[in-house]
Amino acid sequence: MNNPSLNTHWMPFTPNKGFKASPRMLTGAKGMHWITDDNRQVLDMTAGLWCCNAGHGNPHIAEAIARQARELDYAPCFGFGHPLAFELSERLAHLAPGNLNRVFYTNSGSESVETALKMALAYHHARGEAGRQLFIGRERGYHGVNFGGIAVGGITNNYKAFGQWLPTDHLSHTQDLRRNAFSRGLPLHGGIDMANELEKLIRLHDASRIAAVIIEPISGAGGVLPPPVGYLQRIREICDQHGILLIFDEVICGFGRTGEAFASQTFQVQPDIMTTAKGLTNGAAPMGAVLAGDHVYDAVMEASASGVEFFHGYTYSAHPLACAAAMATLDVYEQDGLYQRGDADGEISQYFERGLHSLKGLPGVIDIRNYSLIAAVEFDAPAGTDIQAMAWEQGLMLRSLGNAIAMSPPLILEKEHVDQTVGILERCIRQHF
Template sequence: MNSPLATQPLSQAADLDSFWMPFTANRQFKARPRMLQSAEGLYYTDVQGRQILDGTAGLWCCNAGHGRREIAEAVSRQISQMDFAPTFQMGHPLPFELAERLAEIAPAGLNRVFFTNSGSESVDTALKIALAYHRARGEGTRRMLIGRELAYHGVGFGGISVGGIPNNRRAYTTLPHVDHLPHTLDVQNNAFTRGLPAQGAELADQLERLVTLHGAENIAAVIVEPMSGSAGVILPPVGYLQRLREITRKHGILLIFDEVITGFGRVGAPFASQRWGVTPDLMTVAKGLTNGAIPMGAVLLDGELQEALMQGPEGQIEFFHGYTYSGHPVAAAAALATLDIYAREGLLTRAAELEAYWQEALHSLAGHPHVIDIRNTGLVGAVHLASRDNAPGSRGYEVFERSFWDGLMVRCTGDIIALSPPLTIEREQIDRLVDILGNALRQTA
């Protein structure tokens, strides 16, 4: 049966009060709801029948576009055959097969996979693996975790602690033994750079300062997003990630890449670590793993880390951690079907093929009102707007809302408009995206 929202005017629709929406100004939204009803290819359709070009791949996750029948059929077959199976002291074939498939496309050496249900869970899992690894090797003093300002690592207590977005942290208790590197956003020196900014690699040397302050023997891991998506597409300066790798390796500190957003083709390679030539010790993924169809995440790690925990009696649990739905059969079926699509259609590298066209199209917006920076890499981009006096974020929200009612879905992070269309986008849709966004920029005072 259709939802009441699909058949009635919004004023007559079901009460909107019961659902407390995540990361949403609920009162603002419910005053003028934006309701999506269906999706196919590059477009959503709202409850009024309007087509909305998806400029964000859902929420950075629908990399192969919407309505992929192969995924739906795989899910249907699996849920009919076996809806659930535990992976505590039991097993079923699909997560083992999926782990092998992921290891085949991952950076060399990241050949062990721990399954989760989201990016947030993946981050907390990776942090726990890092701490357990050092303890198993007799270096239990390594308890400190290093994150970065403006980073987003999900909403678990571990993730918000190493994360660096103030509003995600200030209302909650965070973990002890955490410090932060400075962020790499430098509009003054790098505005309108095409691709990775040339200046800023030296910011990685701040890790040496933290090592001196806390002692290498006390630091377990450094976690960074290769590209900070949720903070507004903050790109790594040329050489920055390489420098982090050098410093962490020198001091025996594990390096974790949070590739929840950058994974599965977003920046032009299967993973950002491959695009930019830096292999971490652990890597978190989610979102594009199942094309957003079923919640699933994972931690990919160097096999040596797992081996360090394979000590003691054979019947002893080595890592006291996991989730009821780790390696869920239906999620694994969705992920395997998704990987088949990526491989068959060449989507894991397609962003590199479209990057030049995408870059030129985005930078054509440079002369529009209030635009102070444009950033891009692969098939991701940001249009950074000047903030209004005493009303930060209001200009970005207006552009976001105007774009929606004109037929384009974008993301706004404060006064930054973030773009990450499905990897199936064509040049015609890129042009349409830029036209709608440009019109919204012109209309916003």
């Protein structure tokens, strides 16, 4: 079928009626660019959905998936295994900071989040603290779309029709436009005070009821909010004082976005559990991985003498094609030096930062913020969708986040791509306001 009807596909997070009236079809992708059905090249400044960190169409990854499909297309992971899953786990454990040595596979960021929340409950249960059932998330936090994730998340539209079915409370978000607008890198003001709000929530709920705090090191879908200086360190300290686990949701930050493999390394704060997905396979196969500290794994293992220790898993956990994609992706990241490419002080990050911040002063722009190769431009009105649409027409893909547009380009970005982006963005902003 060359021209399928658009009616049957109920599209996710999409204004379906709008899309179907004016479709934006992607038919191919190579390097930094998409190819559209009308044969245009569109610059991808979003790495798809924050996932294609090595750019598109990498032959090493494509060949690894094809080879694996011929060799072992599927293997059940309940009670059986296949060597690639163990090999990948060793590699991830080696890459991850501290004692995050136990790897549990999922198929998405949302599933990684559910898995991490359940690990936290299982950990406390195993240690005789089953009363710790409450989670602390954060306003504007995004942790996927499953019931646990929307409960700990802090984006109202994502739960208002569905409810929040986990016991949760939320820290405030960390945006402070009054003091931190137009920050380059980490915002300077307010980090410790913002983190100290956790103490208030602990007084309110009592530590004996709190299982974990879950936060994104840099809040992504909630607007790209890098953590103010000292914030993450202080959250860690408070968690430690009260026996509360700290979960970092690194579904966006992981795999090079902040200049190291993981943001926990960049910001030097060690979580107990870390969720990943997206960049793990460069977006080429659905896969997530949750990395748990040895202490979390050991507690759950030791609590049961025999039988299944953790009643959780997915039919496609450690899917062989996804494992092959992940192994090849890690090869590419390592061989091409992509973890370091996003170094906040590195040449390309600095060029990107300077380019974007040159837009300060344009009509409607109330903030520009970035850490390394993740950034947002915020407006004084919900202009994101319109500017995204105009940019698309001019050959640039951006992410709309309501009042803001976000960028998280593939880490293979070159200066010419920054120049093109800044030029188009400036035209679109002037056109809109």
